[in-house]
Amino acid sequence: MTEAMIGAAPDVGLELRGVSLHYGGKRSWRRKAEPVRAVDGVDIVLGPGETLGIVGESGSGKSTLGRIAAGIEAPSAGSVRFRGEPYAAIGSAAWRRQRRSVQVVFQNPSQALDPRLSIAAQVREPMDAHGIDAGGGTVEAMLARVGLAGLGGRFPHQLSGGQLQRAVIARALSLSPDVIVCDEAVSALDVSVQAQILNLLQDLQAEFGVAFLFISHDLGVVRHVSHRIAVMRQGQIVETGLAAEVFARPQHPYTRALIAALPAASPAARRQRDARALASLLKA
Ligand SMILES: Nc1ncnc2c1ncn2[C@@H]1O[C@H](COP(=O)(O)OP(=O)(O)OP(=O)(O)O)[C@@H](O)[C@H]1O
Ligand SMILES: [Mg+2]
Incomplete structure (x- = not known):
């Protein structure tokens, strides 16, 4: 890369x-709106x-x-x-x-x-829709791969937020x-x-x-x-x-400002970085 x-x-x-x-940019009763x-x-x-x-x-x-x-x-x-x-x-x-x-x-x-x-049905669904063979334990293997082994029978409300996102990832990967x-x-x-x-x-x-x-x-x-x-x-x-x-x-002042807004390891490091970003913004 x-x-x-x-x-x-x-x-x-x-x-x-x-x-x-x-x-947008459609005409309203007063004036033409600026497009976003x-x-x-x-x-x-x-x-x-x-x-x-x-x-x-x-x-x-x-x-x-x-x-x-x-x-x-x-x-x-x-x-x-x-x-x-x-x-x-x-x-x-x-x-x-x-x-x-x-x-x-x-x-x-x-x-x-x-x-x-x-969860298993939802991982299987797109495979069925695209005519991919979902048999032979494929769905279970995919769920296991994302850390949801044995949880395929559960429904969304029975999973945590992280587990739900794992299920969504399994479905995309299927x-x-x-x-x-x-x-x-x-x-x-x-x-x-x-x-x-x-x-x-x-x-x-x-x-x-x-x-x-x-x-x-x-x-x-x-x-x-x-x-x-x-x-x-x-x-x-x-x-x-x-x-x-x-x-x-970072080359662009906007990027420097974004980086400066990151939580720093220590207040001193943050102050130093904020000062640098401010200086570069002033220079720009
Ligand atoms: N369907 C839409 N119709 C009209 N304006 C839209 C539509 N979708 C997005 N916009 C506008 O386009 C701009 C970019 O929106 P977008 O959702 O891509 O930003 P974003 O970077 O993903 O923001 P965020 O970090 O809040 O998710 C915004 O001004 C938004 O209001
Ligand atoms: Mg967004």
Whole structure:
């Protein structure tokens, strides 16, 4: 995974070029409302087996970008390609095949699961829908792999938040995707549970080679899992690079401010970092 990949045009990964999505702008009784430029001219490439972290403050367009990358929403401009193929029209048969390869895991697992179905049934469901053989203990093996051995018979209300998110991950993985878009996937969990789920995602990546578009407002979390990072602000990517580089030498004042807002190890370290960030903001 190298920085050079950002500009590459691999026919293997997920590639967004010049992607925009503007909402609104409809005429009201008084005047034409300004459109919200939720995503505004974004280029990203996600290579096989890599994790690209997307960070930025609330409203910066992260989730909108994630929905476009997953093919849930079509951009108003620009192109999305997966393995060199443009995304098909939403709802078409080709689109359903592509959606199988690019799965999503959202913040709230209890909303993603059906309260009336057992966990095993919900892991099996997408496999049945795509005509994948779910027999021979496949579902049980998948549940065991995510740490839910023997819990397939339970219903969502009988699992903890962390266990529910494991079930959602198992369901996404059951389709052998190449990419999983994780939108605030651990944000609703306790810190200790967050760490367990992040470790699980990293283990699954090592085992299955799945790539993650890892969206989070939490820089600490993103730093932990990402190979590369893209920093979003007002729908645009203001900085991108290898995760360690971005954290060690942030180039954009906005990135410096985000890093300065991270809880520091000690008050002295935090003061020092705040002072540096302030100085760099003043210089900018
Ligand atoms: N369906 C929609 N219709 C109109 N505006 C929208 C829609 N979805 C998002 N927006 C607007 O687009 C902008 C980006 O929203 P988005 O949810 O992508 O941000 P985000 O970075 O994910 O924020 P958060 O960290 O709070 O989840 C916001 O101004 C939001 O209000
Ligand atoms: Mg969001």
